[in-house]
Amino acid sequence: MPKVKRVSTSSVPRPESAAPSRPLRPPTLPRIARRGIPEGALPALALFAAVRVAGIILVIVTNAVRGHPLVKSLAHSWDSRWYLHIAAQGYGHKIWITPQGAVQSDWAFFPLYPGLIRALTTVLPFTPGQAALLISWIAAGVAAYGVYVIGHTLYGRGVATALVALWAVMPHSVELTIAYTESLFAALAVWSLYCVLKGRWVWAGALAALAGLSRPSGFAVAGAVCIAAAYEVVRQRGRAPAGVWAGAMLAPLGWLGYVLWVGSRTGDLLGGYFKVQSAWDSRFDFGVGSARFTKALLLHGGGAVYPAALVIVAAGVLLFALLCLERAPLALVVFAGILVLLVVGGSGSFSSKPRFLLPAFPLLIPMARALTRTWRVRPAHAVVVYGGLTVMSLLFGAFVTVVAHSPL
DSSP states (O other), rough: OOOOOOGGGSSSOOOHHHHHHOOOOOOOOOOOGGGGTTTTHHHHHHHHHHHHHHHHHHHHHHHHHOOOTTHHHHHHSTTTHHHHHHHHEEEEEEEEEEOOOOOEGGGOOOOOHHHHHHHHHSSSSSSSSHHHHHHHHHHHHHHHHHHHHHHHHOOOOHHHHHHHHHHTTTGGGGGGGSSSHHHHHHHHHHHHHHHHHHHHHHHHHHHHHHHHHGGGGHHHHHHHHHHHHHHHHHHHHOOHHHHHHHHHHHHHHHHHHOOOOOOHHHHHTTTTHHHHHHHOOOOTTTTTTHHHHHHHHHHHOOOHHHHHHHHHHHHHHHHHHHHHHTTHHHHHHHHHHHHHHHHHHBSSSSSGGGHHHOOOGGGEEEEEEEEHHHHHOOHHHHHHHHHHHHHHHHHHHHHHIIIOSSOO
């Protein structure tokens, strides 16, 4: 009987085992957050941009209705003219003599914004007004993104979105998109404060120094950085890293440098700048001017801008108290507190005081948290509230920039 040759089964090709059946899924893209942008930032920034673009359009339409040049109120309102003149001619070439005989000079205006305008017009074919608006618009976007990042870091996506949304509809938010320093100052302040929260002290100090070159209230950022640094030193019992000390030393250099430069130009190193500001009726009088204004307004009344300004300032004080109860980070509380103190305790035109509160975004944290809670429980109510705030902000912005004759 013939032998049967055995064949190794290993040489026989076997059918591949069937893979377990799984539903086909499209390839997933990496989340934006993995690239460093917090999740939800883009919708929040889109909302901010939409509101502010609507504000710009409404200002242009109001100018057209009143027969003004379309962008007159955007690029050539009040202080804007001084910044554009400094950008074109430099300092020491423009003064204004008030009916009371006070000599107001351009040294009252800090150099960073006009310096950027001049730099941009040097390298690009822009007029000073166009360059000023472009800088303000870019800075507003950078600031809004920073506000979102801080809100997201501290409270999450919902509060961060509400914080940016509310900042877009503050009563004077129109001034984020005109040729003023508010958006530039806010951008530098926001990111300096973020660096404090993240422990990047040298960056915090450098940005605070730049903020101090942008406007007189710029030292509020330096104050926040220095006080937060001092707290860190105490917390670590004097063993804080060298970066904490470096940031604290850098922070006030911009503001102090310009103040001393003006003093040297006027012949009074320490007091010259403050004399320049006094000619503009801008000084810290511990609230005497605010009290007199309030009394006069209550007794004699005033145009719509002034009662609105009083209400906004009072709301700022209330929101600061609520911010303290929120136990927000020290740097945010100090920054907002200094700005509120300057508004309440400083003299000058009361119609401008709400603008000085515009960069104080931490004041909106209590409102943002409340709006977020409302959205989760009754979203329709939140939409109605925010819609009402948006309409009032847009109308008020067009009114104060085009119709009213009060200083911005």
